[in-house]
Amino acid sequence: MQNVDYIIVGDGYAALFFAHQLTKNKKSFIIFSEGRKSASQISAGIVNPVVLKKFTTFWLAQEQLDFLKISLDEIEKYTKKNYLIISPIHRIFHDENEQKLWLKKSQTEDLSNFLDENFTHIEDVKNDFKTGMVKQSARLDVHGFFIDLLKFHERNSQLIKQKFNYDRVDIENSTYQGFQFKNIVFCEGMGVTNNPYFSDIPVIPNKGHHIRVKLSQPIPENITIKKKHFLFPLQNNLYFYGGTYDREQLHSHIDESAVEQLQNGLSEFYQRDFSIEEVYFGFRPTVKDRRPIVGRHSDHPNLYVFNGLGARGILNGCYFSKTLYDFIESKIDLPQEISLDRFNKTKDAL
Known part of the structure; x- marks a missing residue:
């Protein structure tokens, strides 16, 4: 029986960024990957602090950007690559009204660090009203990130290319197929709908x-x-x-x-x-509330879920991986905005 601190189920952004927290903190773990390309692995990899339909930002945008850069620098130490591509977003304006709205928003405290006041014309594409550049925006090299990290974990005997079988979890003895675990973290994306422990989370x-x-x-x-x-x-x-x-x-x-x-x-x-x-x-x-779902099972205190990253999988996955780690290891309360318990409170109110 092999002792591990964690079993991670899944292989998208939530799983690999959480695995980074474990690597950094010298925790032992195994990742179970089905080997199919997840939504994360075919995503655009856009790193963007602005909602480009309305020219607004979102909760903890700057903090998430800063933490992503720190985390990718840390990951570079063991993969020897940095996956952040400096490729700023240029939003094509539909008309003059969008230009004016962008300029107005760029003067606000929330958006002055994100919306460039100088407009740009791009050759070889139709942009009659020019474009606005999103400062601090970038892309992740998605292909390289997943290929390299999964290979790294495989070389370190931390990756099992196998579908996780819920029926083989022995909750009482904290064992699964030859592993004695302290915690399981389920990072399965839409696969969570088949998970008997967390199938009711509202993704x-x-x-x-x-x-x-x-x-x-x-x-x-x-x-x-x-x-x-x-x-x-x-x-x-x-x-x-x-x-x-x-x-x-x-x-x-x-x-x-x-x-x-x-x-x-x-x-x-x-x-x-x-x-x-x-x-x-x-x-x-x-x-529905556009926030991730992070938390502990109500009846099984060593089972956790990390899901609901949505279209901002990179930023949410990176930033809240540490939040989850601190919750488990240091007993630091989860923010109510992302806690699994927020849905239970809604049910109780009804």
């Missing part, structure tokens, strides 16, 4: 598609363009364009209407020829 699937395209005329390499969706360069002369948000069409295959939506969205500002080379989709776990 809502949000289906997202993106396309990978070849452009007949390249665009600037060092920026991320945003109008309806995000466009930025990948390797092999491909570009990422996406992603969509759909809470209705939740079948497990490509939705042609989503592909058409992306094709039309790209055509609005890239008015040259392009070809769609690949189509991807995944299911983001979202929560």
